[in-house]
Amino acid sequence: MGEESPIKRVERLYRSSEEVRSVVGAIWKVAPQAAEAAGVDRVKIMDFCGTHEWTITHFGLRSLMPPQVELVAGPGCPVCITPGYYVDAAASLARDGVRVLTYGDAYRLQGTPRGTETDSLARARSEGAPVEVVYSVMDAVRRARGDGVESVFLAVGFETTAPATASPVTRGAVPENLTFINVHRLTPPITRYVFERVPGAPILGVIAPGHVSAITGAAAWEFVPRDYGIPAVVTGFEPLDVVLAVLEMLRQLREGRPRLVNEYSRVVSWEGNLAAKRAIERCCEVVDSAWRGIGFVEESGLAFRREFSRVDAAERYGLREPSPEDWSRDLPPGCRCAEVTLGAAKPTDCPMFMKVCTPGTPYGPCMVSQEGACSVWARYGGGGRAEEVARELGLI
Ligand code: SF4
Numbered sequence: 001m002g003e004e005s006p007i008k009r010v011e012r013l014y015r016s017s018e019e020v021r022s023v024v025g026a027i028w029k030v031a032p033q034a035a036e037a038a039g040v041d042r043v044k045i046m047d048f049c050g051t052h053e054w055t056i057t058h059f060g061l062r063s064l065m066p067p068q069v070e071l072v073a074g075p076g077c078p079v080c081i082t083p084g085y086y087v088d089a090a091a092s093l094a095r096d097g098v099r100v101l102t103y104g105d106a107y108r109l110q111g112t113p114r115g116t117e118t119d120s121l122a123r124a125r126s127e128g129a130p131v132e133v134v135y136s137v138m139d140a141v142r143r144a145r146g147d148g149v150e151s152v153f154l155a156v157g158f159e160t161t162a163p164a165t166a167s168p169v170t171r172g173a174v175p176e177n178l179t180f181i182n183v184h185r186l187t188p189p190i191t192r193y194v195f196e197r198v199p200g201a202p203i204l205g206v207i208a209p210g211h212v213s214a215i216t217g218a219a220a221w222e223f224v225p226r227d228y229g230i231p232a233v234v235t236g237f238e239p240l241d242v243v244l245a246v247l248e249m250l251r252q253l254r255e256g257r258p259r260l261v262n263e264y265s266r267v268v269s270w271e272g273n274l275a276a277k278r279a280i281e282r283c284c285e286v287v288d289s290a291w292r293g294i295g296f297v298e299e300s301g302l303a304f305r306r307e308f309s310r311v312d313a314a315e316r317y318g319l320r321e322p323s324p325e326d327w328s329r330d331l332p333p334g335c336r337c338a339e340v341t342l343g344a345a346k347p348t349d350c351p352m353f354m355k356v357c358t359p360g361t362p363y364g365p366c367m368v369s370q371e372g373a374c375s376v377w378a379r380y381g382g383g384g385r386a387e388e389v390a391r392e393l394g395l396i
Pocket of ligand 1: 334335336337340347350351352353354357363364365366367374
């Protein structure tokens with residue numbers, strides 16, 4: 001038998017039912033004390049990454065939680081929050097003959113609703129417009145350089161994908177015939193927005209995103225306990241990672257000592273990926289940016305610096321920032337995607353969920369990407385049979 005790969009080993013250890021069961025047992029013991037110390041009936045803990053929401057839902061972790069703990073999905077899906085304006089602009093360029101390249105998730109993303117009609121790159125392509133799905137920015141660079149076709153890359157994503165855009169731009173590796181629609185967004189500003197602007201029960205714990213933190217470093221989340229008195233744990237993506245993070249935050253609440261812990265130190269360092277951060281900093285400046293259905297969030301987006309305006313599709317094709325009028329009608333009638341994104345509603349609170357809106361026929365943006373909360377819940381179920389599962393596990 002060959003040697004076990006590190007990835008397989010992590011999966012085996014971090015998915016071990018024995019280990020998870022033992023941590024969940026501790027959560028059931030600590031949760032009532034944590035809720036009492038925090039002065040709430042339920043401790044609301046938010047994840048800020050679509051993959052964490054996938055782990056929580058796919059592995060049924062929500063159903064293992066005691067009644068005093070609520071796990072809610074936050075703004076962790078970059079495709080869901082990409083304003084429809086950019087999809088409209090990209091589809092329009094494609095119809096004008098400019099080849100549009102993008103990641104697969106954004107290919108089906110809807111543009112701004114207009115009556116019963118909604119545009120998308122998939123639709124433009126079905127009409128014969130030049131739209132191609134690529135696997136990476138370098139894939140886009142290679143295609144543009146290889147055939148010389150005038151091309152635009154629809155660059156969506158958080159801090160995780162921003163370095164991939166910044167790297168060829170800062171190295172001067174982008175051919176003349178390629179520009180970028182830059183829709184990169186930043187996660188800490190939207191986290192502040194959730195704390196400060198979203199009504200309802202307060203968030204009392206943050207499962208900080210593992211992928212983003214691999215770039216930003218765990219230190220990017222220091223503001224959560226410092227400025228808001230809320231525990232935060234940078235967390236990996238296996239079931240044991242998530243339940244350990246929940247237990248750690250409950251203990252902190254019980255002790256009244258919120259702090260930042262890096263549970264995912266096997267991947268995330270305190271200071272992050274310095275080369276990637278330098279590339280982003282050199283390439284882009286931080287600007288106020290629109291989030292789909294939510295509006296402008298202060299200093300939450302990246303825009304190319306003046307010296308790189310040559311690669312900026314906004315400059316070349318006269319695109320603008322979405323206006324308040326654009327983003328205020330950015331969701332189709334009845335879609336609660338903005339509330340789902342901000343943790344103010346569950347996907348199942350939406351009357352369209354799994355009726356008119358399904359992964360096969362998405363009506364709203366949170367059902368399009370595999371990372372969208374509605375899509376995750378549609379595929380794996382939201383979970384809610386806490387007591388039944390707890391009894392099965394012998395926890396109560
Ligand atoms: S189920 Fe569909 S329509 Fe409802 S909030 Fe989610 S994406 Fe929007």
